[in-house]
Amino acid sequence: MRRTAVLACVLLMAATVSCGQDRNDAGGLATPHGTAPPGGVAVNGTVREWRITLDVNKIKAGPVRFTTVNLGTITHEFVVIRTDYAEGKIPMAGERFNEDSEGVSSPGELGEFEPTIAKDTILNLSPGHYQVVCNLPGHYHSGMHAELEVVA
Ligand SMILES: [Cu+2]
Known part of the structure; x- marks a missing residue:
């Protein structure tokens, strides 16, 4: 006993x-586990050279808490983009794409953060097709994008 x-x-x-x-x-640092906001969902992600991962790629519309850690060795950002463009196919304007161009909009972002730093934010997402991206010069083109489908 x-x-x-x-x-x-x-x-x-x-x-x-x-x-x-x-x-x-x-x-090593692992994917974070944020808590879901009331009536919403939690999406946990990682950024590094040269990819973004999400622990879920299809969620219900409403409040979404994004919690992301930088597992890379350089600064990255985490931007939520609403668009009908296929993943990785947003037209570039040089080394980036314009986040306010035709067919592209951003409901919010975590901004830039350095290696080992984790950030979180709550965004209210309506149904639609989204991509989560790093739009620092050259990063989107190098593979830093992930698909996110938001359903009613
Ligand atoms: Cu990046």
Whole structure:
């Protein structure tokens, strides 16, 4: 009985430590886990050279908390774009695309953040086709885009 209690305590401590740190088994930073806002959903992401990952690519419309960590070695940004263009196919104007051009709009973003930094924000998204992108010079073209479908 005493042994069981000790074991439970050890397991609880292990769980607490692994939950408290935002690291994967290899000791590196892992995908964050933000909490969903009331009546909404949580989307967790990572940015690095040269990709963006989301833990879910299809969500219900409404309030969405985006929590993203920079796993790369340089500054990246995380911008939510509403567009009917296919992923990676937004027309470029030089090394970036215009976030207010025809057929492209942005309901919000996390802005730029340095390596190891995590950021979050809540956006209210209506149904439609979205891409989450890094639009720093050359980054979108290098693969920093992810699909996000928002359904009613
Ligand atoms: Cu980037």
